[in-house]
Amino acid sequence: xxxxxxxxxxxxxxxxxxxxxxxxxxxxxxxxxxxxxxxxxxxxxxxxxxxxxxxxxxxxxxxxxxxxxxxxxxxxxxxxxxxxxxxxxxxxxxxxxxxxxxxxxxxxxxxxxxxxxxxxxxxxxxxxxxxxxxxxxxxxxxxxxxxxxxxxxxxxxxxxxxxxxxxxxxxxxxxxxxxxxxxxxxxxxxxxxxxxxxxxxxxxxxxxxxxxxxxxxxxxxxxxxxxxxxxxxxxxxxxxxxxxxxxxxxxxxxxxxxxxx
Numbered sequence: 542x543x544x545x546x547x548x549x550x551x552x553x554x555x556x557x558x559x560x561x562x563x564x565x566x567x568x569x570x571x572x573x574x575x576x577x578x579x580x581x582x583x584x585x586x587x588x589x590x591x592x593x594x595x596x597x598x599x600x601x602x603x604x605x606x607x608x609x610x611x612x613x614x615x616x617x618x619x620x621x622x623x624x625x626x627x628x629x630x631x632x633x634x635x636x637x638x639x640x641x642x643x644x645x646x647x648x649x650x651x652x653x654x655x656x657x658x659x660x661x662x663x664x665x666x667x668x669x670x671x672x673x674x675x676x677x678x679x680x681x682x683x684x685x686x687x688x689x690x691x692x693x694x695x696x697x698x699x700x701x702x703x704x705x706x707x708x709x710x711x712x713x714x715x716x717x718x719x720x721x722x723x724x725x726x727x728x729x730x731x732x733x734x735x736x737x738x739x740x741x742x743x744x745x746x747x748x749x750x751x752x753x754x755x756x757x758x759x760x761x762x763x764x765x766x767x768x769x770x771x772x773x774x775x776x777x778x779x780x781x782x783x784x785x786x787x788x789x790x791x792x793x794x795x796x797x798x799x800x801x802x
Contacts, residue, residue: 543574547614551582554624557611557652559587560594562602564609572612579619585611585643586624587652589635596629598638604656611643612650620645637665659730659755663695667702696734696800698726698775710798719782721796727774730755735799736767736780740791746799750780 549555561568589596623643628634635641639656657665664672671677677684680692687704694701699708710723721736733753737746749765752758757776758767764783769776784791 543572545574546576546578547572547574548578549580549583549619549621551580553580553583554586555583555611555621556586556588557609558591558594559589559596559609560591562596562600564607566610569609571610573614574612575615577612577614577617579617579621581619582622583619584622584624585650585652587626587641589629590627590632594630597631598629598633598635603638603654606656607654609652610649611652614648617645617648617650621650638662659728660695663726663729664691667700692800696726696729696732697724698729699724712796714786716781717785717787719784719786719794719796720779721798722777722779723798725752725758725769725776725778727755727776731802733801734758735801736765737797737799738782739795740793742795746797749783 555572557570559569563569589598621643623641626635626641635654639654642653642655644651644653661672664678668674668678676682678691680690682691683689684691685700685702685704687706687708689697689699689701689706689709691701693709697708697710699705708724710721712719712721714720719738725734731754734751735748736750736758738749739746748761750758750760750767757769758778758780760767762783766781768779771777780796782794782796784794786794
């Protein structure tokens, strides 16, 4: 706390430290002053790996946007640049989990962490430096030419860089009804997966089971059945149609999987 004016010259460094997975004021360092003047070239260095600290970017705390106040002032003139950003207490880089930015208004400077979305994390894992290149990692792209777009590969939890048509949803008969089997990526919490059924490919498709926000599939009509197996993020799903294959009122039946954001 500085009772009067505070000036940061060019080349000066202010080290901001977070010691716990928290956005409470007691977990982070903070400057309070009267009139603050910042000369271009002054930077704020960010430290998440202080001795005795317990910051871990894999903690659920980092799954949503967080904001910390670095400076409170009566007035502020000039702006800091973001300097070095350390890893967490285990050495993991923040850039693997989200972005950090400085927001500077008349009387304060804040740090804002924005986590990557589940889709962004998936693209970073599979496409590396091209994760944000829509020509390579875009939803509609089928880079491995196996008939599955990146959006479907993400939903199914399959490898978008390996051509393997066998990982596509499979339709067969079982228990006297039509069934569709596929895998589901439970980490894809920004998707909606729907199993649809119809009497004709050009007819009206009706949803019989649905999963939203990464939750397990549930049936949406009476007579349908759905089951999931798997203890990790990859689930094996089987959905069963509502009509028997010998039902004369429905001599033809079709099932498909639809994926949307």
